[in-house]
Amino acid sequence: DIQMTQSPSSVSASVGDRVTITCRASQAISSWLAWYQQTPGKAPKLLIYAASSLQSGVPSRFSGSGSGTDFTLTINSLQPEDFATYYCQQAKSFPLTFGGGTKVEIK
């Protein structure tokens, strides 16, 4: 199985800040990476696919980059609705696997 490691596990930030979350794959996955946002009590929501493509309807303050083993999710100008947990997921091979999550908390 491909292991996905996210860092940090949590981050405290203020409205308007820029937040960067990283995800590392245990082997090269090209651009087969997605990012999801989960708010408490809700199902995850797809934000970014193919490492850097923005899902329809997702605000442009979210962006993704990277390929191979190292990936980044950036949230520019953090908004109140962005306080949530973010997960990366590799889609290179089965079983599909997720990172452990990064909780973005209010400072």
Add this chain to the structure above:
Amino acid sequence: QVQLQQWGAGLLKPSETLSLTCAVYGGSFSDYHWSWIRQPPGKGLEWIGEINHSGRTKSNPSLNSRVTISVDTSKKQFSLKLSSVTAADTAVYYCASRLENWLDPWGQGTLVTVPS
């Protein structure tokens, strides 16, 4: 636009079989793969397995022998059965559609509790 609605029993006893169903509304049923994912309370996400419209399945080797995923194309529904549950199987279970390799959208989730 695909929407998913899921249901199933929320409280089980150890050794019983978990059974959940997910109904698909909108979209073309045959275009997608249909997945199950779970999330233990306060923890991360684990992909359980998936099925396509013709019944071809893939499942996570960590659960492989206990998982059965089936599809009813006439009803546009797919189902998960997980046998011999224990407290370790307590989780919110989600259904989701997979187009290419991305999981979107997801069902609303069902909390399944197995007391120890």
